[in-house]
Amino acid sequence: MDASQRSAQSGGVIATLAFAGTVAAIMQTLVTPLIADLPQILHTSPSNAAWVITVTLLVSAVCVPVSGRLGDMVGKRRMLLVCSVPLVAGSVVCALASSVVPMIIGRGLQGMGMGMVPLGIALLRDVVPAEKLSSSIALVSASMGIGGGLGLPIAAAVAQYANWRVLFWGAAVLALTVSTLIWFLIPEVPAGARGQRFDLLGALGLGVGLVALLLAVSKGADWGWASATTIGMFATSVVVLAAWGLWEVRTKDPLVDLRTTARPRVLFTNIASVFVGFGMYASMLIVPQLLQFPEATGYGLGQSMLAAGLWMAPGGIMMMIVSPFGGKLTNARGPKFTLISGVLVIAAGYGLSQALMGSAWGLMVVTMVISSGVGLAYGAMPALIMSAIPVAETAAANGFNTLMRALGTSIGAAVIGTVLSQMTTTMGGRAFASESGFRTGLLIGLGVALVAAAVAAVIPAVRGGAAQDEPAAPTAEREPAAVEG
Structure with missing residues (x-):
């Protein structure tokens, strides 16, 4: 495909892949408004109902790297279409479920479709002109955060004012729309690892x-x-x-080429991804609770789930706004600079939280700042990865990087959850996470962001200077950039 053809198709490709990532993220946050009601809805215990959330995490963690490797072997467009099938099927199964087992099965099927984002990012390298590559990578990479930020208030509104099954029927329609757009707008490109053994x-x-x-x-x-x-x-x-x-x-023919993964540029980017994932999720766990805790606690703001989601929605909007700017920053200064800038913005947001956590407006500002940093960081990490790997490994490498982010969010949920469960206060015979617990959790987020900045600072630059510290050009012939060992 020549440059003029790539330019003509790139607008539809970028929009489709960003929409696909946003829909995948909405699938993850879809059940958040239902968490308290799931035991009653599914006629089961709270511990069994918790698997409705856990199973999506587990299945996506297993399937994302597999989808990436298959994308390199049989074609990324084909695997994008394959990933859309369990998204549709899982949504329908959940919409029809009346007990916990089919709901868990449906949520597991939805988890199988989460490989869309790394596949989409890898595909951009093949079909998007070089001048649009950095900004498109930033937008598609940040779409997971954008979908999470915008999906929560939408899901809360539907859950509050309509039957909960509408959430999953709507998800099925979105997934079907994604598959249709992929079929008509995403071009097929040769698979870089065709002929290799799975x-x-x-x-x-x-x-x-x-x-x-x-x-x-x-x-x-x-x-x-x-x-x-x-x-x-x-x-x-x-x-x-x-x-x-x-x-x-x-x-x-390994599933993940660990020799490539061990290259300093890839290794330190993946390590930083774990801390960025932690930093992103810590705020998503703390801020909604502060917004919804009773005002009688002295620090809770007494908002409904819908109101809390609306207060947090500007964070998703900011991520959407900042992502293209992050692409321009990457073109000007390189993805390493963008990543460091992003995690320092995240740290600034957590720093502000110590002074602003007493009001809904303050928490909205905190969410907007942290989300802006996440948008910069998430856009830079795939660019760093793809500047140091062969074309034949782009989908697998991005899948592994997505896995590292997910691992960070899981660790963040465990650490913050433990802190909040241990630092409690009692009111009316009921235990609540204390104000000091929330402040400690926010300080942990600050510390993790600073650690991410320190890790990002030691990522080696591409030889030849900052001008070359950018994503590899989207041609099948491009060899991996030489990096400092």
Whole structure:
């Protein structure tokens, strides 16, 4: 495909892939307004109902790297269409569910479709002109955050004023719309790793190791951090992932090329991604609770779920606004500079929270600042990854980076949840997370953002100066940039 053809098609491609990422994020936040009501809706216990959320995380963690590798092997457009199928099917299953088992199955199917974002980012390298690449990567990468920020108030409004099943029927329509747009607007490009063998054993090993790790992280507070189950899960993850790593470096066509992943530019970007994911999710866990806690606590603001979602919605809008600016910043100064800037903005937002957490307006400002930083950081990380890897590994590498972000959000949820559960106050015979607990959680978010900045600062620059510190040009012939070892 020549440059004029790529330019003509790029507008529809970028819009479609950004919409696909936004829909995928909405799928994740869809059940948030229903959390308190799920046991009653599904006629089950709160612990069983919690699996409605946990299963999506587990399935997406396993499927995202697999989808990425298959995208490199059989074509990214084809895998985007494949990912849309379980999104539609899962939404329909959830809409029809009347008990916990089919709901868990449906949510698991939705998790299978989360590979759309890394596949979309990798596809941009193939079809978008070089002058639009940085801004388009930034927008599509940030679409997960945009969808989360905008999806929460929409889902809350639907849940409050309509039957809860409408949420899932609406999700099915959105997923079907995404698949239609992909079919008509996304071009097919040659698969960079066509003809290579799929690493089934590597996929199974990574899946088992990740499920054990994420179960321990996400359910440890319920099971007890010192319980035999939690410790056993952590031990299983360490053993299985270590064996998986040995297999990956020895097999001819690995699921994840760990030698490429070990390159300093890729390695430190992935490490920073874990901390950025933590920093993003900490605010999403704390701010809604502060907004909704009773005013009688002295620090809660007494907002409804819908109102809380509306106060947080400007954060998603800011991410949408900032993303194109992040692409321009990457073109001017390189993705490393953009990543450092983003995480420092996140840190500034957490710093402001100590003074502004006493009002809804203040928390809205905090959310807008943190979301702006996330938009910059999320757009820079794929650009850093793709500037250091072969074209044949773009989808797999972006899938692995997405996995690192998800791991960060899981760890963030566990850490912040533990802090809030341990630092409590009692009012009317009911225990609430205390004001000091919330302040501590926000300070942890600040510290994690500063750690992310420190990690990003040691990412090696591309040889030849900052001018080359940008995403690789979208041509199939482009070799990976030389990096400092």
